Amino acid sequence: MLDRDGEKTAAVALATATAPAPARGRAAAPGWEFADAPARSVSIDGVEISYRLWDSAPADAPTLLFLHGFRAHSRWWDHILPFFRDDYRVATMDFSGLGDSGWRDRYTMRGFAREILAVIEDAGLAPVTIVAHSFGGSPAAYASLLQPEAISHAIIIDTRLILGGVPEPAQIELQAFNPGKRVYKDMDEARSRYRLIPSSGDVDAEIIDHIARHSARPAEGGWTWKFDPSFDPQLTDDPDRLVPPGVTMPIDYIYGDRSGVVTPALADLMLSQLPSCHAPIVIPHSDHHVLLEQPVALVAVLRALLLRGPRL
Template sequence: MSDEIEKHTPAEPGPLSQYMGDIPPSPEWFTRAIATGYDTRFVRVNGARIHYQSWSSPKKPGLLLVHGNGAHAHWYDFIAPYFAQHYNVVAMTFSGMGESDWRDTYDMETFAEEQIAVCEATGMFDHEIKPTIVAHSFGGFVTILTGAKYGDRLTGTVIVDSPVNPPERDISTRPRQARGNRVYPDLNTALGRFRLAPVQPCDNHYIMDYIARWSLKQVDNERGKGWAWRFDPDIWQRFEFGKPASTLLKETACRIALFRGEESELMPDEVKDYMEQILDRKVPFVSIPHARHHVLLDQPLAFIAALRALLADWDHSEPNRTIGI
């Protein structure tokens, strides 16, 4: 599990600082994608309002898109439109992050309940075809639990660069405490402090800028007046992880596919082999070329193409259905 958003100290400006608050140039495909309309709604789960965005209709099979730690539904604003023609595509935001409410305490079971609640609220369980969940990084760990506990209600899960490490790979996979208490005096300063974690280069600054702007909010409180990150900075101090991911992976009760960035330091071959061994079956394992951990940001079009191909294969029972890639 890895922090998706972490602030810089003034001595370590982020890659967006060079733009001085201006929006980096972006390709036409990205501009068209983020201009695609969607509905924004909330569903209440255990007292907290959970934010989600919908691009399509409940008349189509459900496709739930799930973000990583400290991130939000807008990480899929440039991904979701490519699936809206064929799917009831929805992106959600976990509590304590983005536009969803914060909680006094957090746990994996509640995050899984939030996924199921969004599926219910968007009519995914009313369709004859069960929904599929696609989840990145920390969201993938939640989805491993969801696939174990609620797999009979799902077509399958796609776990994107969420490493379940073998015992001999002695590295911490728990999220680090997010340093999100600081209030920045203006938007430009805040954008200049945005970076990805684990630290990695990302050439697509236009995507980083887009998600960074959605990661911030204006505040005027006891901490000051200006701009602050939307996520709860104390979430991992008040969190219960529950069963180990290795145990839950064995209990997966639906189809499962594993994606990784081919250059991801979190998902080397030894992790791939271990996860396949745990599952004790052949599963699709897709490596996205020239992508690191943040696959959606590094190679968004390659990710879209690979996911379309996988879903088309899983939809093989519908012979008249075609999905362009």
């Protein structure tokens, strides 16, 4: 049996063994497969929440729900899903205000948690393992408190969890999220202007192009991004935005060794408030966008964690 420090060492070793060092400025990897499925939707509090479901696995197969980060959308996972859809019933969703889901007048942590639970129920996923990147981690933890029986396990990736005692991000970190609406003359211009926030390490051009093509929509005068520009990532106008104490679902936590969002000290602080969370797994050669920068390493770690199963 490993203690927490020993568990962390073993986890780092696993990630290191699967994470190739990136070549600076590398071109697209040949032949990425991008999963696709018809869009479905479920209404929650008057807003349509878009999701997709891959259910070709056996009816009794375990289930996965992938959650995206801030100003992202479900198509960020398309290059990851082919590694799981044969063995799991898999779903992805767009939070309200993001991707192809509807917008709200006001966004709340409880509201996002209820969207997760609505998709789980509509798709018949319970009990599900959630894989959540960045912003998606906090609503996943909140949802587990609302309906513990719906979520059996969460794997949270490079998330600054919105917990009491966790410091707010520095204001300079939020300045890049300009609230203005930008319009581009055509899709080609929009794709050429697409940037990851925070800035990222090397990502295969084919993956970035796929994500960018699904990030914009037609608008008056051209094309604009799908996200609601008024959406505040810290939900500062929500008095109940903090994930309350008492999360008991098993959690595995992953972050990039060069992340500008999560430091080792911050990871330890967050995990100290989550007794059901295991020692963090560090993915080498990765910044915040682990699923884009080190997809092969992340898939290997996810599959190992899923094979092992949740541990209390």
